[in-house]
Amino acid sequence: MKKQRVLFVCTHNSARSQMAEGMLRAWGGDRFEVASAGTEVTRVRSEAIAVMAEMGIDISSHHSKSVTEFVGQSWDWVITVCDQARDSCPVLPGADRTVHWGFEDPSAAEGTEDQRLAVFGRVAQEIATRIRQFIAITELLEAHAGQPAPRPSTS
Numbered sequence: 570m571k572k573q574r575v576l577f578v579c580t581h582n583s584a585r586s587q588m589a590e591g592m593l594r595a596w597g598g599d600r601f602e603v604a605s606a607g608t609e610v611t612r613v614r615s616e617a618i619a620v621m622a623e624m625g626i627d628i629s630s631h632h633s634k635s636v637t638e639f640v641g642q643s644w645d646w647v648i649t650v651c652d653q654a655r656d657s658c659p660v661l662p663g664a665d666r667t668v669h670w671g672f673e674d675p676s677a678a679e680g681t682e683d684q685r686l687a688v689f690g691r692v693a694q695e696i697a698t699r700i701r702q703f704i705a706i707t708e709l710l711e712a713h714a715g716q717p718a719p720r721p722s723t724s
Contacts, residue, residue, distance in 0.1 A: 582607025606636040
């Protein structure tokens with residue numbers, strides 16, 4: 570079975586795309602080759618590292634990368650996780666499928682550390698739901714690859 574190559578893209582590659590990458594690596598097993606990138610390079614947010622650690626996923630060694638590092642590579646899936654990245658991301662010609670999952674930017678959260686962590690945690694849970702759905706859907710697609718599509722009922 571061929572590994573699915575997945576690239577998550579966000580503006581700064583500091584939170585949403587990093588969390589999505591970490592989750593798919595942890596839960597997708599060896600079925601996926603995963604990376605993340607941003608339209609601008611910054612740093613991975615400490616709040617993202619903290620909420621992922623609470624989920625049992627270590628992204629502390631991740632670093633922010635530019636999407637230009639991945640231009641020219643082939644990807645089964647390129648998934649934008651913020652509206653700005655979807656609008657400004659260069660077209661990646663090697664992408665078989667491009668999908669958009671819009672999530673709130675937790676980096677814009679204000680307030681105390683606990684309040685910011687709560688926003689990061691909520692967004693992480695939303696991403697987790699989508700990642701679990703993605704894994705299930707790709708399993709179904711693989712299970713039915715090469716099989717004829719079911720015919721609609723005529724009754």
